[in-house]
Amino acid sequence: MIRAYELTKRYGDKTVVEDLTFTVHPGTVTGFLGPNGAGKSTTMRMLLGLDAPTRGRSTIGGRAYATHAAPLHEVGALLEARSVHPGRTAFHHLMALAHTHGIPRRRVDEVLDLVGIHEVARKRVKGFSLGMGQRLGIAAALLGDPAAIILDEPVNGLDPEGVLWIRNLLKSLAAQGRTVLVSSHLMSEMALTAEHLIIIGRGRLLADTTVEAFVRDSGTGSVKVVTPEAGLLGELLAAPGVQIISDAPGILDVRGTDGEHIGRTAAQHGIPVFELTPHTASLEQAFMDLTRDSVEYVASVSATAPEGAAA
Numbered sequence: 001m002i003r004a005y006e007l008t009k010r011y012g013d014k015t016v017v018e019d020l021t022f023t024v025h026p027g028t029v030t031g032f033l034g035p036n037g038a039g040k041s042t043t044m045r046m047l048l049g050l051d052a053p054t055r056g057r058s059t060i061g062g063r064a065y066a067t068h069a070a071p072l073h074e075v076g077a078l079l080e081a082r083s084v085h086p087g088r089t090a091f092h093h094l095m096a097l098a099h100t101h102g103i104p105r106r107r108v109d110e111v112l113d114l115v116g117i118h119e120v121a122r123k124r125v126k127g128f129s130l131g132m133g134q135r136l137g138i139a140a141a142l143l144g145d146p147a148a149i150i151l152d153e154p155v156n157g158l159d160p161e162g163v164l165w166i167r168n169l170l171k172s173l174a175a176q177g178r179t180v181l182v183s184s185h186l187m188s189e190m191a192l193t194a195e196h197l198i199i200i201g202r203g204r205l206l207a208d209t210t211v212e213a214f215v216r217d218s219g220t221g222s223v224k225v226v227t228p229e230a231g232l233l234g235e236l237l238a239a240p241g242v243q244i245i246s247d248a249p250g251i252l253d254v255r256g257t258d259g260e261h262i263g264r265t266a267a268q269h270g271i272p273v274f275e276l277t278p279h280t281a282s283l284e285q286a287f288m289d290l291t292r293d294s295v296e297y298v299a300s301v302s303a304t305a306p307e308g309a310a311a
């Protein structure tokens with residue numbers, strides 16, 4: 001289990017993580033989401049004792065990271081795949097880590113196999129592609145067979161096969177009862193990988209919920225209704241919080257209520273309904289709605305074409 005209590009980090013007069021309290025439970029993949037600069041990496045660094053919090057504290061397996069005698073067995077982390085010495089081979093990098101914990105060579109071979117880089121294990125890391133570097137970083141994270149895993153943007157640089165591999169790996173690690181915390185920008189990927197979400201914006205907690213509840217409660221889902229009495233049904237459904245849009249005759253797009261309520265209302269008034277189709281919001285849409293006010297870096301809509309681009 002990973003716990004953060006009122007974690008706060010200030011750089012000068014800028015507060016980049018503010019009063020974050022959350023628990024990451026074993027047995028599920030927890031996605032850690034937030035717009036650029038929200039404070040995800042800073043939070044992960046504090047969990048791993050790499051940055052000292054200005055206030056608050058965190059524990060992994062019930063203790064602060066720095067107090068674990070053999071941290072590789074407690075938590076495996078991938079924060080920055082490029083932090084490996086470029087002149088070392090993948091094998092030697094892992095062996096050096098293994099020696100710090102008395103981990104046998106057999107386990108190094110196992111994790112090289114697990115991440116699929118056994119064939120290049122004797123090559124120097126400087127020749128590795130971004131994807132190979134990510135795989136090596138994951139091998140290092142798994143080396144100590146840890147109970148908790150913290151990965152910062154692990155699918156960065158991976159091809160579609162690699163993305164699918166990470167998704168299945170994370171799910172299987174969680175299914176083994178491990179605690180898995182993973183940050184990502186790719187909402188569509190998180191929707192497929194994570195069951196639970198912790199979402200931050202400008203360093204503050206915005207949501208701590210399941211993916212299912214987050215999307216369901218986001219209010220961005222809608223119901224398409226096809227009826228010859230669209231005007232009347234629209235009037236009957238009108239209520240605070242309910243939004244009704246009609247872009248074509250006989251078709252309503254209703255937000256803020258569900259298909260059951262619409263169907264019952266129509267039935268009570270004898271209104272024929274030819275179609276009643278709920279559209280669930282995507283995680284991406286729900287995330288954008290939640291974090292709209294927390295986005296630090298916004299592109300200008302009127303951005304000009306890059307220099308040299310064809311007119």
Ligand SMILES: Nc1ncnc2c1ncn2[C@@H]1O[C@H](COP(=O)(O)OP(=O)(O)OP(=O)(O)O)[C@@H](O)[C@H]1O
Binds near residue numbers: 011016036037038043
């Ligand atoms: N050492 C530092 N000194 C000053 N400011 C910092 C430092 N490290 C991070 N920051 C600032 O803290 C804020 C949060 O950064 P952080 O990297 O934690 O965000 P993030 O959510 O991981 O972003 P991204 O998704 O872009 O990686 C940013 O505004 C960043 O500029």
